[in-house]
Amino acid sequence: MKILTGNDLKSGAVTWWDGTDWSLHVEHAVDAGEHGEAIIAREQALQNVTGAYVVDAEKTATGVRPGHIKEQIRATGPTVRLDLSLKPADRDAGNWVI
Amino acid sequence: MVETQFRFRDDEPVGDPAVTVDSFGDQTNAAAVRLEPGDDARDLLPHLDRIRLVEVNFPVFGDGRGYSAARILREAGYTGELRAVGDVLIDQIALMRRCGFDSFSPERELNAADAEAAFARYGEVYQPTVDGRSPIWALRHGG
Amino acid sequence: MYQYDTYDQAMVDARVADFRDQVRRRLDGSMTEEQFRPLRLMNGLYLQLHAYMLRVAIPYGTLNSAQMHVLGDIADKYDRGYGHFTTRQNIQYNWIKLEETPDILADLAKVEMHAIQTSGNCIRNISSDQYAGAAADELVDPRPYAELLRQWSTFHPEFNFLPRKFKIAVIASDTDRAAMRLHDIGIQIVKNAAGELGAAFYVGGGMGRTPMIAPLVRDFVPLDQFVTYAEAALRVYNRYGRRDNKYKARIKILVHELGKDEYTRQVEEEFAHLLTQNIEPPLAELERIKGFFADPAFDTAAPDALDRSDPDFALWLDNNVAAHKQPGYAIATISLKPTGGIPGDASADQIRLMADLAERYSFDEARVTHAQNIVLAHVRKADLYAIWQALDAAGLATPNLDLVTDIIACPGLDYCSLANARSIPVAQKIAQRFSDLGRQRELGELKLKISGCINACGHHHAGHIGILGVDRKGVENYQLLLGGSEGADTSLGQITGPGFDEDGIVDAVEKATNVYLGAKQGDERFLDTYRRIGMAPFKEAIYAKEPAHG
Numbered sequence: 001m002k003i004l005t006g007n008d009l010k011s012g013a014v015t016w017w018d019g020t021d022w023s024l025h026v027e028h029a030v031d032a033g034e035h036g037e038a039i040i041a042r043e044q045a046l047q048n049v050t051g052a053y054v055v056d057a058e059k060t061a062t063g064v065r066p067g068h069i070k071e072q073i074r075a076t077g078p079t080v081r082l083d084l085s086l087k088p089a090d091r092d093a094g095n096w097v098i
Numbered sequence: 099m100v101e102t103q104f105r106f107r108d109d110e111p112v113g114d115p116a117v118t119v120d121s122f123g124d125q126t127n128a129a130a131v132r133l134e135p136g137d138d139a140r141d142l143l144p145h146l147d148r149i150r151l152v153e154v155n156f157p158v159f160g161d162g163r164g165y166s167a168a169r170i171l172r173e174a175g176y177t178g179e180l181r182a183v184g185d186v187l188i189d190q191i192a193l194m195r196r197c198g199f200d201s202f203s204p205e206r207e208l209n210a211a212d213a214e215a216a217f218a219r220y221g222e223v224y225q226p227t228v229d230g231r232s233p234i235w236a237l238r239h240g241g
Numbered sequence: 242m243y244q245y246d247t248y249d250q251a252m253v254d255a256r257v258a259d260f261r262d263q264v265r266r267r268l269d270g271s272m273t274e275e276q277f278r279p280l281r282l283m284n285g286l287y288l289q290l291h292a293y294m295l296r297v298a299i300p301y302g303t304l305n306s307a308q309m310h311v312l313g314d315i316a317d318k319y320d321r322g323y324g325h326f327t328t329r330q331n332i333q334y335n336w337i338k339l340e341e342t343p344d345i346l347a348d349l350a351k352v353e354m355h356a357i358q359t360s361g362n363c364i365r366n367i368s369s370d371q372y373a374g375a376a377a378d379e380l381v382d383p384r385p386y387a388e389l390l391r392q393w394s395t396f397h398p399e400f401n402f403l404p405r406k407f408k409i410a411v412i413a414s415d416t417d418r419a420a421m422r423l424h425d426i427g428i429q430i431v432k433n434a435a436g437e438l439g440a441a442f443y444v445g446g447g448m449g450r451t452p453m454i455a456p457l458v459r460d461f462v463p464l465d466q467f468v469t470y471a472e473a474a475l476r477v478y479n480r481y482g483r484r485d486n487k488y489k490a491r492i493k494i495l496v497h498e499l500g501k502d503e504y505t506r507q508v509e510e511e512f513a514h515l516l517t518q519n520i521e522p523p524l525a526e527l528e529r530i531k532g533f534f535a536d537p538a539f540d541t542a543a544p545d546a547l548d549r550s551d552p553d554f555a556l557w558l559d560n561n562v563a564a565h566k567q568p569g570y571a572i573a574t575i576s577l578k579p580t581g582g583i584p585g586d587a588s589a590d591q592i593r594l595m596a597d598l599a600e601r602y603s604f605d606e607a608r609v610t611h612a613q614n615i616v617l618a619h620v621r622k623a624d625l626y627a628i629w630q631a632l633d634a635a636g637l638a639t640p641n642l643d644l645v646t647d648i649i650a651c652p653g654l655d656y657c658s659l660a661n662a663r664s665i666p667v668a669q670k671i672a673q674r675f676s677d678l679g680r681q682r683e684l685g686e687l688k689l690k691i692s693g694c695i696n697a698c699g700h701h702h703a704g705h706i707g708i709l710g711v712d713r714k715g716v717e718n719y720q721l722l723l724g725g726s727e728g729a730d731t732s733l734g735q736i737t738g739p740g741f742d743e744d745g746i747v748d749a750v751e752k753a754t755n756v757y758l759g760a761k762q763g764d765e766r767f768l769d770t771y772r773r774i775g776m777a778p779f780k781e782a783i784y785a786k787e788p789a790h791g
Contacts, residue, residue, distance in 0.1 A: 010268065010340045012293035050274050051288050068715055070654060073663075074290050078655035080583055080665045084321055084336075135484075160279060160362070162402025166479050169399055173518055189263065189280050196398035209271065215262065220255050222248050224392045226520050227399070234248040234392070235522040238529065 001031035003064060004039060005071060006052030014074050015049060022049055024086065026075035027063040103208060104191070105201040107179055112151040132183075139167035146176050154199070156184040165197045172198035172228035188212050192219060198228045242303050242606055243388050243533045245353045252395065253350040256357055260284050261343035268340065283401065285333075285359030286342055290658045293337040296359040297349060301369035301387040301411070302330030302609040308352045309596030309607060316589040319345050324592060326577060326585045328649060328700060329408065330368050330609040331359055335656055357395060362403045364394035364475070368410045370418045371610040374534060375618040377566045381438065383413035383430055385530040386467070389522065393468050400475050404482035405490035407475070408447075419611055420727035422446045422455045423703060425492045426474060433461050440467050444474055444504070445496030448697035452733050453493040456501045458508065466512075469521045473512035477504065536567075537604035543569025543621045553640075554629050556678065560640040562625065571622050573603075575615040575632060576639040576647060580672045583665050584650040585613030594635050602628055612649055612688075614642065644681040645689055645754070646672040649700055653693030653710060654717070660693035662710025662717035667691055670747045675754075684754055687767045690725075703727035705768045706753060707734040708746055719746035723753060723779055724771045737780055749783045756782045 003026075004017035015022035016029040017039060023029070032039055036054035043049045056067040066072050077085030102111065116132035117125055119141055130151035133139060142149065152171060154164040168180055179201055182194045186204040191213060194202070202208075226233045245253075263284075267277040281287075285296035297312070304312075312332055316324045319341050320334040327333055337345070349355055358365055367387040374382040390409060394400070400407070410419045413430035421427035427443035439461040446455030462470040478492045481499075496504045545568055549555040563572040575595060578584050587595070595615055599607040602624045603617040610616055620628060632638040641647045648671065651657065653664030668691055675681055690704030694711075701707030707722035718740040725734030741749050756779050757767045771779070 007288055007292070011338045012288065012291075012336075014291055044274065047268070047270055069717065070290070070658075070660075073654055077291065078335075078665075079663065080655050080669070159276075160402055161484055162362075162400070162404075163480055163484075165399045165402065166476055173514070187276060188266070190402075193396070193398040193401055212262070212266065212271075219259055220396065221251060223398075224252070224395050225397055226518075233522070235526040237248065238246070239523055239525050 001057050001059060001064070002033060002036050003029040003055050003057045003066070004032050004036055004052055005029075005055055005066075005074060006040070006043070006049035009047050009050045016075075017043075017052075026066065029057065029064045101207075102181065102201050102203045104213065105179075106195075107200050109179075111201075112179065114151070116151060116153045133164070133167050135161050135163040137167070139170040140174075142171065142176075143174050146171075146174060146178075149176070150178040151181065152176070152178065153181045153183050153203075156182060156186055156190075159185040159187050159190055165193065168194070168197040168199055169228055188216050192216050196223065196225075196227050196229050196231075242305060243300075243384075243530065249392075250350075250353070253353070253355045253357070256284075256355055257343060257346045257350050260346055264339060264343055279361055279402075281339075283358055283361035283363055284342075284346075285331075285356035286337070286339070287360060288658070289335065290654070290656055290660075292335065293339055293342070294333055294335050294656070295337045295342060295345065295356060296327070296331050296333040297354060297356050298359045298366045299331050299354075299609050300391050301367055301373070301384045302371055302611075303373075303384065304596075304599075304607050304609070305352075305605050306596040306600035306607070308354055309599065310593055311348055311352045311354070313589040313592035313596065315345055315348060316592065318348075323586055323588045325583075325652065326587065326609050326613050326615070328611050328613060328651075328698065329366055330371070330611060331366055332609070335652075360406070361401075362405050362407075363401045364397060364403075364407045364409065367391050367394070368408070368419055368424075368611060370412045370414065371608040371616045372418060372563065372572055372618065373413070373608075374536070375565050375567075375570075375572050376414055376416075377564050378416055379414035379566075380432060381413050381430055382531075382534045383411045385527060385534050386413075386428065386430055386440070387411040388530050388533075389468065389527055390471065393471070393522075397475075400479060403475075403479055404484045405487065405492075407478075407492065409471075415729055417727070417729045417731070420700065420703060420731075422731045423448055423452070423700075423727055424455065426471065427455050431461065437463070439463050440470070442470060442474065444508075445493040445501070447491050447493045448700060448702050449491065450488060450695040450697070451491075451493065452697065452702040453497060454731050454733065455493070456496070458496075458501065458505045464527065465524055466516065466521060469515050469518075470508075470512055472520060473508045473515050476511050476515075477507045481507075537606075537619055539567045539570060539619070540621060541569075543567075544623055545569050547622055548626065551626070553633070553638075554626055557629050557638055557640040558625065560644065560682075561642045565619070567619070569622055571620050571625060573617045573620050573625065573628060574610070574642045575617065575637050576641055577614050577637075578641055578647050578672070579636055579639045580646060580676045581669050582636075582672075584648050584668050587615075591635055591637060594631065595637070598628055598631060612643075612647065614647070640678065641681060643686045643688065645675045645684050645687040645706075646681055647688075648672065649688075649690040649704070651692050651694075651699035653691075653699075657693060657698075659696060660710065661695075661712035662693050662719065664691045664693040664699055664708075664710060667708060667710070667719060667743060667746060670743065671750055674747050674751060683758070685766050687754070688726075689750070700727065701725070702733045703731070704734060705766070705771070706750055708750075709736075711740060713740065717743065719743065721746065721749050721753070721783065723776065724768065726768055735776060737776065737783055739784075752782045753779050 018028040116130040443455035608616040654660040692699035722734030
């Protein structure tokens with residue numbers, strides 16, 4: 001599947017396209033199919049997101065998982081500061097990368 | 099033709115179309131010339147007495163060669179119009195002014211209030227250039 | 242240290258208003274991201290892997306305690322309680338909101354700080370020797386010259402859209418602690434045969450994907466022509482540096498392609514012209530700046546004796562304290578490389594603690610080093626024990642300066658959107674592997690540097706041992722380099738061969754150190770042994786087939 005990620009223009013927070021809006025959680029990411037670039041162009045013009053791009057991903061038993069380590073880290077937070085991730089209490093958060 | 103949006107001169111604007119540096123040498127009556135980023139501004143120095151307008155083109159704002167071209171012309175004593183054309187944006191015009199540009203023809207019109215604020219933002223400057231402003235070091239030492 | 246006058250203050254205040262206006266125009270949609278990007282970068286604001294990142298300038302790495310307090314407070318107020326000190330003596334924050342950036346700049350401006358030109362294709366923060374003004378071996382304090390260049394380069398109208406970024410370092414001793422020859426321009430303040438001070442210009446060094454050591458372009462520029470010469474060097478670059486390929490746009494490529502002699506000829510021609518333009522500040526301006534860098538009021542009766550009875554303190558003394566030009570004083574380096582920590586990171590509390598120590602014990606001054614540590618430059622030897630105790634309680638007394646665990650590492654793929662591989666976890670694993678201090682000391686001076694991509698922010702080319710992270714078919718892979726150095730004996734490391742995974746690279750580093758220990762003669766450092774015996778024995782040990790395990 002093809003998912004979309006970008007940063008919130010004002011806060012810089014990493015976001016994922018959930019079909020109608022931008023979510024902080026990669027689990028909410030939806031398959032943008034062939035429409036990725038068009039959605040990005042529209043959403044960037046609307047100032048809803050900046051630096052957005054299309055990412056290859058797959059659906060796994062635990063949710064949507066980006067295909068490349070870069071976006072896996074993007075979804076998790078720095079692997080060396082998991083206390084700053086979206087799930088600071090999740091001891092297994094780091095296992096998600098790689 | 100793109101309008102000149104800002105002009106800091108009182109003389110009559112030159113109506114002639116600007117010719118390229120290459121063709122300028124052969125057209126002994128041309129008074130307006132257009133410099134592209136790859137052109138050498140120093141090629142114009144022998145002809146400064148007959149030039150009344152130099153357009154310096156910025157095809158993309160990130161290509162800063164035109165700033166050097168402008169200063170080189172002014173440092174050589176050129177007093178005619180020096181016009182920035184092309185991808186000329188709010189946040190470049192004050193720097194361009196400092197390098198000797200005295201007219202601006204942005205390909206997309208600039209917000210006039212933002213442009214005015216940009217021209218006026220920095221009251222003093224650290225470097226002397228060809229714009230006649232005293233640098234801060236001169237002010238500090240009684241310049 | 243330097244203090245702003247009303248002119249300098251007006252400049253940074255205007256910059257705050259300027260950037261506030263730029264942010265407004267971005268948020269209201271009158272500027273596209275493409276137009277805004279170079280503007281925010283010229284103010285040190287990146288869009289990184291997780292958020293915006295703000296890089297704050299620390300000119301030539303020198304800070305007073307009030308400034309450092311504000312750096313700590315910004316970490317708490319606008320970020321997540323920590324900052325990262327960089328290899329160019331700056332600090333960066335990883336979790337910044339665009340809409341708050343103008344307020345951060347306003348806070349900085351109150352203590353004479355800014356983020357001007359900490360990124361973008363312009364002249365960046367001028368770096369210098371972290372021991373400036375304190376080193377026993379320096380000719381003069383290099384920082385006044387760096388400050389003169391800071392002012393010259395700030396909003397330089399001609400050089401804000403260079404082909405690529407431009408880094409300048411200024412030193413004034415033969416021992417190069419600032420990697421001067423790996424800068425776009427490296428300047429060494431020197432004395433000529435007549436005893437006059439002047440500047441030697443090295444132009445066209447750099448790391449990145451094409452590392453080059455800057456050649457000497459002019460061995461002596463008189464001080465009253467110093468800025469003019471820099472202007473000439475930059476103008477030639479602005480006009481003729483390559484703009485067709487960003488990977489070939491640094492000045493090192495221009496100098497290399499033209500040849501040093503032709504580049505020098507063009508600079509000299511431009512220089513002769515610019516001398517007629519009267520752009521040089523008067524020497525009185527240099528003297529004014531020098532006044533701010535006069536020696537502090539040293540206690541001439543400060544005792545030289547030290548009580549070494551606490552063995553942990555003695556270890557720190559031996560590793561992290563250097564000789565000062567003033568009897569009774571010493572230079573103390575605070576390591577930001579605790580075992581298992583993140584190289585260069587410091588919490589807001591740690592930053593404020595270091596500020597307080599600087600205020601109390603080091604004439605209100607601290608320095609950031611290019612190796613991502615902090616220096617208290619003017620400390621009474623009699624105060625060292627109290628300083629050490631305070632540092633130790635805050636986890637800041639790791640006695641590993643210049644040892645194998647004093648690792649330079651870029652943020653890597655944990656933070657950086659350009660990185661191909663993570664750097665920090667590799668640094669942490671190596672530090673764990675070598676955590677035994679006796680072992681580190683046995684290995685002696687060993688500069689290990691890690692970059693998470695070819696841009697070389699972690700200076701891997703200049704490490705005695707360098708590590709370069711690459712992306713091999715979507716998997717992190719690490720190449721090993723040996724033999725780099727950034728000092729007066731600058732050299733570029735050579736790749737040993739095929740890369741390794743994360744655990745493999747730690748093993749490979751250990752094997753390389755074992756080769757050194759086996760071959761070492763006399764007082765040789767790792768680098769000396771490598772230079773004497775060459776790559777072959779290292780390669781052999783690193784790539785030897787493991788005996789099959791039964």
